[in-house]
Structures are given as structure tokens and as C-alpha cells.
Amino acid sequence: MKTQTIELRIRLRNATAPLHKQLNQQPWLVALLSKELALPQYQQLLGIYYSLYYQLEVAIKHYIDQQPIAFDYQPRYKAPLLLNDLTYWHIQPEPLCCKVELPSINSLGALLGLFYVLEGSSLGGSLIAQHLYQTHGYTRSTGSDFFSGYGEQTRSHWQSFISYINGYSDQPDLTIQAIDAAAQSFACFNQALANSQMLPFPKV
Numbered sequence: 001m002k003t004q005t006i007e008l009r010i011r012l013r014n015a016t017a018p019l020h021k022q023l024n025q026q027p028w029l030v031a032l033l034s035k036e037l038a039l040p041q042y043q044q045l046l047g048i049y050y051s052l053y054y055q056l057e058v059a060i061k062h063y064i065d066q067q068p069i070a071f072d073y074q075p076r077y078k079a080p081l082l083l084n085d086l087t088y089w090h091i092q093p094e095p096l097c098c099k100v101e102l103p104s105i106n107s108l109g110a111l112l113g114l115f116y117v118l119e120g121s122s123l124g125g126s127l128i129a130q131h132l133y134q135t136h137g138y139t140r141s142t143g144s145d146f147f148s149g150y151g152e153q154t155r156s157h158w159q160s161f162i163s164y165i166n167g168y169s170d171q172p173d174l175t176i177q178a179i180d181a182a183a184q185s186f187a188c189f190n191q192a193l194a195n196s197q198m199l200p201f202p203k204v
Helices: 008-024 027-032 039-066 079-088 108-136 151-166 172-194
Strands: none
Touching: 008 108, 008 151, 008 172, 027 039, 027 172, 039 108, 039 151, 039 172, 079 172, 108 151
């Protein structure tokens, strides 16, 4: 009797659930979804994210340059969107301001694990973009390009990505590598936010 293969997406989701929950509970992200978030704090978070995405995407590009993959990741890079936001706010970015341990991208499985975390963040980003618009009036062209992400194509982009990684669900070694890298990636985000002291909320 043939055992049914569990989708790689499901394995990644289940294995990283505690780290994902920890990230969502970071004070930075709690503040981001509050009505009290001040502009300087928002700008500070954009700077942290820019540094983190910049470093991660340098690693991604390096791997893909050496080992091309059957998936077009070019339209999915987020550092340029963060740069757009920082430029809008007249802020000079610091690409290396986040001193964190980056996930090791040394295999296709590791790359897919990192992709899973980055692409998953785009789903949450669309909800954050809606909140930022309703609460602060920020739009894609006025400081919220990053969180706006893929816009109306967010769901279809996620589905095409999931379809791609699920094609590797029957490869046990790759699955282990992907889970390990996804865990490292969540830990990387948690570390970056935990190590960054938030500016105080303005006094009313």
C-alpha cells in the first residue's frame, strides 16, 4: 500500500509554526498593527527590514547565479520596494545595519525554505497594507510599497509558489533542508527585531 506524500508546504507550515507564532508576537509587529504606531517607528521598521531583505536577497541571487532554478524569482525581490519606501521618506538606507545570523543557502532545499518564509510574509503584508492605509493613509506610492507587495496578485503569486515547491514533496532530503532553512529564516527575523530597540511612543 502506497503511503500518501505530505505536501512540502504542509510540512514547512507545521514544522515552523512555533517560530512563526513567536514572530507575530514580536512587539514590532504588534505595534505595526496598532493605531498608535508613530511615523518614526514605522520608518525605523522599514530600515530594519531593508537591511534584512537586502542581505537575504544578496544570498538568494548568489545561489541562483551559481545554480539556476526552474522558477522566476526576479519579480519577487522585496529590497527594491523597501528602498522605494525609504526614499519616499527621505531616509538613507543602511544595508548592513542588522547584524544577524543569516540562514545558510547551500542547497535547493535551503533556498526553498527561505522562499517559504519570504513569500508567506507577503500574505500578511497585504493585511498590513490595508491597515496602514485605513489607519495612517499610507499607500503604495506614499510609503507602503513593501507591504503592498503583489497587490491584487498576492493570492495568485502564493499559489504559483506553492505549486512549485510542492513538486519536491517526494524528496526527503530536500524536505529536511527546507525545514531547517525555514526555521533559520524565522529565527533570523525574530533576532533582527528582538535586537532592534524601538523608538519610544510619543507622549500624548
